[in-house]
Each structure stands twice: as structure tokens, then as C-alpha cells.
Amino acid sequence: MTERRSVAIHVPVLARVEGEGALDLRIEQGDIAELRLRIFEPPRFFEKFLEGRHYTEIPDMVARICGICPVAYQVTAAQALEDLFGVELDPWARVMRRVFYCGEWIQSHSLHIHLLAAPDFFGCGNAIELARIAPDEVRRGLRIQGLGNELMDLFGARSVHPVGVRIGGFHGAPSLARILDMRDKLRAALPEAEALIRWAAAIPVPQDDQVFVSVATRHPADYAIERGDIGASDGLRIGAEAFDAHFIERHEPYSTALFSTYHQQPYLVGPLARLNLNHEYLPGAIRALLADIGLVLPSRNLFHSLLARAVEIWLALYEALRLLDGYRVPDSPWVPATPRAGVAIGCTEAPRGLLWHRYEMDDAGCVINARIVPPTSQNQGRIEEDLRLSLLNFGLDHPDDALRLHCEKVIRNYDPCISCATHFLRLNVARA
Amino acid sequence: MSQQTVHPGKPRVAVHKFSSCDGCQLSFLNLGEALLTLAERIDLVHFAEAGPLDPDTGVDVAFVEGSVSTPEDLERIQHIRAHSGLLIAIGACATSGGIQGLRNQAKGAEWVAQIYSHPEAIASLEHSTPISCHVKVDFELWGCPVSGPQILAVINALLLGVTPRDNTDKVCTECKRQGYPCVMVTHGIACMGPVTRAGCGALCPSLGRDCYGCYGPAENANTDALAIQFGHLGLTPAAIVRRFQSINSQAPVFLAAADKLRAG
The missing domain is CATH 3.40.50.700 (NADH:ubiquinone oxidoreductase-like, 20kDa subunit)
Structure with a gap:
């Protein structure tokens, strides 16, 4: 018989997550009486100030939603608008959008693994402490992160709020010399990424088995990143335009982020959801490696998220290298666009998961209204559910510090990007 | 203290x-x-x-x-x-x-x-x-x-114990130094470079596009002259206001430029 006790744990500021969030946990009589992930990042009202803006301004504005995944916002918006305007991208631009996006996955995932998540598993408070006991691994991670930034620089001139995306393609095209140099670096980084996967796989993690629905974009040709339909692990397969028929957002008064549900249930988006749904699209070399390290997919253990990010780093390096083979500088990096009234909808896979945009446009090419559903809001309900299940599995009788650390580890599995989780419109907004 | x-x-x-x-x-x-x-x-x-x-x-x-x-x-x-x-x-x-x-x-x-x-x-x-x-x-x-x-x-x-410095000059100076063709002169693109603070290295013109003012107003920015130039390039008054009302909309120089245009 375990001791029945009452504990209140309050983590006022979550460290090593992007943005501002807090967690309240109340245990009474040996059971969880209250568990709340509170997001108090101040609202920034992006959808509102996009209203009235010209379509050419949108990529530069939506980038500012998140400094860590601006490419996801830019590409999602651009592609939604290109679909509405009937713009057919040059094959060069279509391929380079994926390469550009790979840069962001590499940067964001490596930052998360080394600077945010891994220190937990080595008893370190941060990456600088971790670098004292695992200097080569941390330096390797920072190098990979830097390579992701360089890849974004090629097309966007800088990696935070890059300036290269325009409706119809890119503003400019990198020279062949720069691409050849990048290809050498990507080739050299692949063995480093393989070593990273083996390192990540060797980190002991809790055995946690949970039932949840994974949601990610899916594409018949490849591991979906910058294009695809929306799929779920229960067999759902819908176009982006049908999102609202299956996914609902609601506002809880204790959080500035909205909660999303899929058929009234929490669901998972992000690297592990993607691997669960799309692992058969991984190249043969990486599948052999996963078999070798013993990662069985689909996985129901969210503690495989760090490893999933490492796998996606390898994939993104591989894809960028493959797609830059035979690179040519195009006659023009963009094609012209003519605006058209209507509703632009699109979705892509941001590093943290499914990102969905909807813009109602007038015939002058200005925004009438906008709605953006980022990954963190979609994961928020799942994080709370996971915390409950995972804490019960872990055992509520651990000391408070151990419970707190366990909760933080669970939350960091989702890499919540709280600065972007704050700007939704509720579903039933009446508009004049 | x-x-x-x-x-x-x-x-x-x-x-x-x-x-x-x-x-x-x-x-x-x-x-x-x-x-x-x-x-x-x-x-x-x-x-x-x-x-x-x-x-x-x-x-x-x-x-x-x-x-x-x-x-x-x-x-x-x-x-x-x-x-x-x-x-x-x-x-x-x-x-x-x-x-x-x-x-x-x-x-x-x-x-x-x-x-x-x-x-x-x-x-x-x-x-x-x-x-x-x-x-x-x-x-x-x-x-x-x-x-x-x-x-x-x-x-x-x-x-090192010295007062830090920052470049308050205009993006145009960085752009010229890099030898980029001026996007406004050569392509008629409405570029914010003439009134925007340097520091980025003229990234946007390096890609052949307009600066959109993300570094805020430069020292001695002549927003009146730039607004007139944007008008010559075919921008409507509302579009010119939007150019000044973006990433740094509340910077006093950009806000004043927009208010002046809105007042007509």
C-alpha cells in the first residue's frame, strides 16, 4: 500500500521551451486532482493585423510568429496563396522550397535535441553543463544546427526571418558555386547525423506506452514535409480544406493558446507522429539503421521524440543533398502571380508538426480574414493527457523534484513552441 | 543601487x-x-x-x-x-x-x-x-x-570596457558598399533602404528585392521624400502607409510618416 499524500507542484516558468508557459499539478489522496499546462505568452493578434494586408506582405509578416520556424509559416502561406491564385511554380522553385524547409528542420531539431531536451537525460540543467560532460556531442549538435542555418541562408539570406520567399517562388537563386560547397558540407554531415542517431538511441528513456492518434501530412511520393494531405493513424485521409470538419479548437480560460481536438480527442503532431505515419517513405539506408538500433515504428512512447528528431535530421540532410544534385540556376527564380478572390488554404509540416493556414482574400489581393493553427496548440491537449498518464506510470510517490523533472521531460518531448501558440480565432467568429 | x-x-x-x-x-x-x-x-x-x-x-x-x-x-x-x-x-x-x-x-x-x-x-x-x-x-x-x-x-x-556602438546609418550605405544594383533605380521596386537603419548587410537587395524596414528608422531619415518617390512608382497612399506600418510601426519616425499620409 503506497502512502497517500497531498502535493501541489507549481512550476512558474518552464525552462528550455520557447515562449512562456507554466504547469500546475495538484495531487490529492494519491491521485491527480488537477493538472494544467498554462500558456501565458501574451497574445500578439497576428490574424487581426494581417487583415487588409496585401498578399505580397504576408510571407514577411507571418515569419514573425516564430523565430525558430519562420520558414514553415512563410512556405505554408505562400503555397496556400499560390493554390488560390492558380500559380504553377517552376519545378526548380518547388524542389528548392523543400530544400529550404529541410534547413529549418535541421536547425530546429538540432537546437531542440542539444540545447533544450538532452540536458534532462544527463542530469544537467542546460547545454553548457552538458558540454562539460559530452563536449564532442554538443559541438557536433551545434555544427549540425549551424549547417541547417546555412541551408536557410542560401535561399533566405538569413535563418531567422529569412527574406527569400515570395508568392511564385523565391526572390533570388543561389549560385552553383555556393550549392557545390553546400553539397560537400551535407555529404560530410551525414555520418555525423548517423552518429547522432546512435547517440540519441543510447540515451536511456522511460518505457512509456500510451494510446494516441498521430496526425501528420502525407504524400504519395515522399516523406511529407512541404506538401501533402492530412492523415491520421486511424486511417483518416483528407485534404487541407477539410480540416475544420474533423478538428476543433476551443479556448480554456487558463491559457492564451487554444486547444485543438480531433473527433473530440487529443492528438499528436510532430516528429514522432510523422515517423509513425510516414516511416515507409524513409530511404532504405536509414530504415536499416533504425532496425539496427531497434526502434520499432509506429512507436507509442513519446520519449522516442528526441530520437525521432535525430532521424529527421538525417532525412533532411539526405533530402537536401539528393535534391541539390544536378543543380542549375533557373532563368527566373519566380513566376508572376495575379491575385484572385477566394479562400486560400494550405498545410505543411513545421518542425513541431502540422501547420494549417486559411486566408480569405479579396480580388485586389488583400486579406479579408486569416486563421492560423500552429502545432503547439494542437499538441496542448495531448501534453496534458500525456502528463496524466505518464505521471501515473512513473508513480506519484516520487519526491516533488523528481515529479517536476519528469513533467518537464514529458513537456519537452513535444518541443512546445509557445510563442506561436497564441493567436487563434475561435471557430464561430461572426464576420461582417 | x-x-x-x-x-x-x-x-x-x-x-x-x-x-x-x-x-x-x-x-x-x-x-x-x-x-x-x-x-x-x-x-x-x-x-x-x-x-x-x-x-x-x-x-x-x-x-x-x-x-x-x-x-x-x-x-x-x-x-x-x-x-x-x-x-x-x-x-x-x-x-x-x-x-x-x-x-x-x-x-x-x-x-x-x-x-x-x-x-x-x-x-x-x-x-x-x-x-x-x-x-x-x-x-x-x-x-x-x-x-x-x-x-x-x-x-x-x-x-573590453568600451562603449558599444551601433550603425545608425542607412541600409543604402551598406548596399552600395556591397556593390548591389539599386532595386529602386534599376527595377522601380519600392525599397525602404533609404530610410532604414543599417545592420543587416543589405540582405533584401542582395536577393534583388525591396528592403521592408525591419531594422527600423535610420538617423535623419527623409520619409517625406521617400513617400513622394513611392507615389511616383505607382503606390497608392494606402500602400505607402503600409510600407511604414509593418515590423516597426510604432517607431516615432515611421509612425509620423504614416500619420502624415493618412491625414492626406
Whole structure:
């Protein structure tokens, strides 16, 4: 018989997550009486100030939603608008959008693994402490992160709020010399990424088995990143335009982020959801490696998220290298666009998961209204559910510090990007 | 009393976040191996995104990202000021109120009600304001985002005991120095370079596109002349207003330019 006790744990500021969030946990009589992930990042009202803006301004504005995944916002918006305007991208631009996006996955995932998540598993408070006991691994991670930034620089001139995306393609095209140099670096980084996967796989993690629905974009040709339909692990397969028929957002008064549900249930988006749904699209070399390290997919253990990010780093390096083979500088990096009234909808896979945009446009090419559903809001309900299940599995009788650390580890599995989780419109907004 | 000089040994440094996208903090986290070198030269006391949490200990230098936009922010920035020797505002949000400052021209309360079903639970001030509206700021680094080299230059200056400097000249000067063809002269593109503060290295013209003013107003910016030029290029008055009302909409020079156009 375990001791029945009452504990209140309050983590006022979550460290090593992007943005501002807090967690309240109340245990009474040996059971969880209250568990709340509170997001108090101040609202920034992006959808509102996009209203009235010209379509050419949108990529530069939506980038500012998140400094860590601006490419996801830019590409999602651009592609939604290109679909509405009937713009057919040059094959060069279509391929380079994926390469550009790979840069962001590499940067964001490596930052998360080394600077945010891994220190937990080595008893370190941060990456600088971790670098004292695992200097080569941390330096390797920072190098990979830097390579992701360089890849974004090629097309966007800088990696935070890059300036290269325009409706119809890119503003400019990198020279062949720069691409050849990048290809050498990507080739050299692949063995480093393989070593990273083996390192990540060797980190002991809790055995946690949970039932949840994974949601990610899916594409018949490849591991979906910058294009695809929306799929779920229960067999759902819908176009982006049908999102609202299956996914609902609601506002809880204790959080500035909205909660999303899929058929009234929490669901998972992000690297592990993607691997669960799309692992058969991984190249043969990486599948052999996963078999070798013993990662069985689909996985129901969210503690495989760090490893999933490492796998996606390898994939993104591989894809960028493959797609830059035979690179040519195009006659023009963009094609012209003519605006058209209507509703632009699109979705892509941001590093943290499914990102969905909807813009109602007038015939002058200005925004009438906008709605953006980022990954963190979609994961928020799942994080709370996971915390409950995972804490019960872990055992509520651990000391408070151990419970707190366990909760933080669970939350960091989702890499919540709280600065972007704050700007939704509720579903039933009446508009004049 | 707050110290006015940087500690001679290993200075204590804090990085604080207010309303923002976290992109300027990334100027630290994207330093790569230089981040580890930096960690040997300074003592990072508080930097929530990187791990260290200690907002209450006094520091020699506090970097502040983000704008003041909630009632709680008003108290927090006073607390930070009182516990910091030097306070350095980094990025567009901290120096001008940022892109979210666009709400200052609108009815913020209505927006809350349109977005949230429990608007009473959302603590948000009517305006998004820069740090200098609330406390004394010792140095400002403009830019959306600020770059790693800008941050390192400031830290190195402080470590060497000299006053940090920032380039207040125009993007045009950087653009010319790089030898990029002027996008306005050669392609008739409405570029904000003539009124925008340097520091990025003229990234947008390097791709053949217009600068959109993300580093805020330059010193002695002639916004009147640029607005006339934009008119000649075919922009409507409303479109010209939007050029000045974007990332740094509440920077006084850009706000005045927009107000003048709106007044007709």
C-alpha cells in the first residue's frame, strides 16, 4: 500500500521551451486532482493585423510568429496563396522550397535535441553543463544546427526571418558555386547525423506506452514535409480544406493558446507522429539503421521524440543533398502571380508538426480574414493527457523534484513552441 | 543601487523575454561553438530558453527581448531594471514595440473578444510598447531579428570596457558598399533602404528585392521624400502607409510618416 499524500507542484516558468508557459499539478489522496499546462505568452493578434494586408506582405509578416520556424509559416502561406491564385511554380522553385524547409528542420531539431531536451537525460540543467560532460556531442549538435542555418541562408539570406520567399517562388537563386560547397558540407554531415542517431538511441528513456492518434501530412511520393494531405493513424485521409470538419479548437480560460481536438480527442503532431505515419517513405539506408538500433515504428512512447528528431535530421540532410544534385540556376527564380478572390488554404509540416493556414482574400489581393493553427496548440491537449498518464506510470510517490523533472521531460518531448501558440480565432467568429 | 560598469572578472548576464517571437534570443542560441566560448567568458545567470532560471539575482548586463504588453510586464521590467547594471534592449519588439505594435492603431479589446471565448481571462494591455517607454535603457540594438555579430560586438565591447556602438546609418550605405544594383533605380521596386537603419548587410537587395524596414528608422531619415518617390512608382497612399506600418510601426519616425499620409 503506497502512502497517500497531498502535493501541489507549481512550476512558474518552464525552462528550455520557447515562449512562456507554466504547469500546475495538484495531487490529492494519491491521485491527480488537477493538472494544467498554462500558456501565458501574451497574445500578439497576428490574424487581426494581417487583415487588409496585401498578399505580397504576408510571407514577411507571418515569419514573425516564430523565430525558430519562420520558414514553415512563410512556405505554408505562400503555397496556400499560390493554390488560390492558380500559380504553377517552376519545378526548380518547388524542389528548392523543400530544400529550404529541410534547413529549418535541421536547425530546429538540432537546437531542440542539444540545447533544450538532452540536458534532462544527463542530469544537467542546460547545454553548457552538458558540454562539460559530452563536449564532442554538443559541438557536433551545434555544427549540425549551424549547417541547417546555412541551408536557410542560401535561399533566405538569413535563418531567422529569412527574406527569400515570395508568392511564385523565391526572390533570388543561389549560385552553383555556393550549392557545390553546400553539397560537400551535407555529404560530410551525414555520418555525423548517423552518429547522432546512435547517440540519441543510447540515451536511456522511460518505457512509456500510451494510446494516441498521430496526425501528420502525407504524400504519395515522399516523406511529407512541404506538401501533402492530412492523415491520421486511424486511417483518416483528407485534404487541407477539410480540416475544420474533423478538428476543433476551443479556448480554456487558463491559457492564451487554444486547444485543438480531433473527433473530440487529443492528438499528436510532430516528429514522432510523422515517423509513425510516414516511416515507409524513409530511404532504405536509414530504415536499416533504425532496425539496427531497434526502434520499432509506429512507436507509442513519446520519449522516442528526441530520437525521432535525430532521424529527421538525417532525412533532411539526405533530402537536401539528393535534391541539390544536378543543380542549375533557373532563368527566373519566380513566376508572376495575379491575385484572385477566394479562400486560400494550405498545410505543411513545421518542425513541431502540422501547420494549417486559411486566408480569405479579396480580388485586389488583400486579406479579408486569416486563421492560423500552429502545432503547439494542437499538441496542448495531448501534453496534458500525456502528463496524466505518464505521471501515473512513473508513480506519484516520487519526491516533488523528481515529479517536476519528469513533467518537464514529458513537456519537452513535444518541443512546445509557445510563442506561436497564441493567436487563434475561435471557430464561430461572426464576420461582417 | 545598480552598478554602472561591467564586472571586471566574469560579468553576470541575464537574457529576458517579453512579448516576442524568440528570434532575437536565437542570436545567442545560433552562435554555434561561439556560444560555448561565450559561456566561458560570461556567467549566464538567467536565460529561460537556454535553461538558467534566476530572474532575481543582480546582474551586470541584462539583455531584454520583446515588448511590454501585459499588466504583469509593467512590474517585471521595473524589477529587471532595479537588478541590472546595464540594460540592453534587443530587437524590434524591445526597441519599437515590434510587429504586435500594429494593434496600437486598433481596438485591442475588440480583438481579444473576437479571438478568445473567455476574453476576461486574457491579460493584455491596449498597447504594445518598447522597453524605453518604461525604464531607462542603456543601449538599443535594432533589428528584426538582431544578428549574432551585433550581439557579440556589444558583449565584446563591454568586456573590453568600451562603449558599444551601433550603425545608425542607412541600409543604402551598406548596399552600395556591397556593390548591389539599386532595386529602386534599376527595377522601380519600392525599397525602404533609404530610410532604414543599417545592420543587416543589405540582405533584401542582395536577393534583388525591396528592403521592408525591419531594422527600423535610420538617423535623419527623409520619409517625406521617400513617400513622394513611392507615389511616383505607382503606390497608392494606402500602400505607402503600409510600407511604414509593418515590423516597426510604432517607431516615432515611421509612425509620423504614416500619420502624415493618412491625414492626406
